[in-house]
Amino acid sequence: MTPPMISFCVTCLLWGAMIHLTTPKRPSTLRFVPVNVGEEVTLECFHQKDSLAMMFFWYKQTLGHKPELVSTYYKYERNGIFNDDLKTNPRFQLETSRGKNHLKISNVQMSDSATYYCISCYLYKCEYLEDIIIQVESSGLNLQALVEQSASETIQPGDAVTLSCTVHTGTCDEEHSVYWFKDEEESHPGLIYTHGGRNDRCERKPNTQTQTCVYNLPLKSLNLTDVGTYYCAVASCGRILFGNGTKLDFEEEAGSLVLVYVLSGALGFNTILAVLLAYKAYAMDKTKSCKCAETSSAASAPNAEVNEDSLHYAALRQNKVNRSRRIKDDNMIECVYSSVRQ
Structure with a gap:
């Protein structure tokens, strides 16, 4: 088997598996159609003309039984095809065209009471377009x-x-x-x-x-x-x-509600307390910083006010003996400056 053929087979298997695993999305409304025995009813199923869906189906499900296929319609074909059991039944007809797939039932019988599904499919994705319940009624019955x-x-x-x-x-x-x-x-x-x-x-x-x-x-x-x-x-x-x-x-238990209220109140109280404590800590830190700044300014103020004329400089000469063998200069002059405040 060539590689392209193997790839094609694997793709088909994956599509088949996804078809079985994908759950079609159901419509948001369920229609109920009452009809009397012998009357005619048309189950309408519209779809968008530019939809990607290629296949359209009608299924019938009687209460307590599995859905049974009624008809199949291919988008680019003129007419749909009924299931084997309904091919020769003139009471069932399909009205198909671009944008619709209607099922028409004439001379309605009691056995037609069921739920009918209109489904569209594209590749492995299917979607419910219509859910319609037909309720066939007959005179003389009182149930x-x-x-x-x-x-x-x-x-x-x-x-x-x-x-x-x-x-x-x-x-x-x-x-x-x-x-x-x-x-x-x-x-x-x-x-x-x-x-x-x-x-x-x-x-x-x-x-x-x-x-x-x-x-x-x-x-x-x-x-x-x-x-x-x-x-x-x-x-x-x-x-x-x-x-x-x-x-x-x-039933909502009263105890549970009380517990919820208590916990909510405790949470609110803790939140407010945390905010107040944070604000208090911030205020204390700010006050401390201000006091430190004032003290530093007061200590440096007298030195800043000293006049340059009141400063006296004195040079002191001191002979210092250096006992190191490598002597470049026997004498070293050190100057010490002091300020005298008058």
């Missing part, structure tokens, strides 16, 4: 999901809480599945638990067709990662309904 709990629940770290979801099935006797979703501020709701297709927690009201089912979600040893809004979703008779949600948040 209602309620979360019988306060809108918010305050707890403390390490506590346990049980969230309750009450389902009123109405005239729908089919088995239903209950799902719990957690919604955080930085991401869309994520599935955390499912009760499956069991109706053993249901009780039928006397002389009515309505069933009341209660599902609980116990949460133990809670910490900061459990903060968020929890939603109960019910899937039955081709419909998906969500509860109002329960917000879970931690």
Whole structure:
């Protein structure tokens, strides 16, 4: 194998690995589209014409299942391609051109209830352009999901809480599945638990067709990662309904707040004290310097006022014997000057 071929293969492997490791960025909004059975709906997906993205996809995800590919559209092709299961289905159509990739569904059926994703990709980087939930409704069905709990629940770290979801099935006797979703501020709701297709927690009201089912979600040893809004979703008779949600948040302990206030006050006091001490030390040092300067000036002032006429000079001659063998001059004259103040 030649070096260029080896380089090409390695590049392909790296791109493939990066595609699997890269998480697409989700859109900031989630659209909800209600539609009746037999109607027509168009899921719009716009993109910038000068975008680097080359491939555009539609995915369909029913509740509790993995996303399934619906269609693929190449930017420089005229028409998109549907997945094998939908190629022969006339109810699905693509409206594609520079700047848009719309999915049109006619004669909507209950099975079309799902979340649809429009995704754009360039090399290994993919991005969610649209998240759209289609809720297909049909007359004669009466299904209602309620979360019988306060809108918010305050707890403390390490506590346990049980969230309750009450389902009123109405005239729908089919088995239903209950799902719990957690919604955080930085991401869309994520599935955390499912009760499956069991109706053993249901009780039928006397002389009515309505069933009341209660599902609980116990949460133990809670910490900061459990903060968020929890939603109960019910899937039955081709419909998906969500509860109002329960917000879970931690209670601020009074002791912690008092400690924060005390520490803040102590910090402020120490800061002020440090500033005052620094100023005091500076003032004392400055005062000491001034006193030293005054003393030095006072000591040098009398000498400075002596008149030159009052100075007398006297020369003293002294014979000094130098016992060194190397004598250049036996006599040395030393002059001593003294000042006499009259």
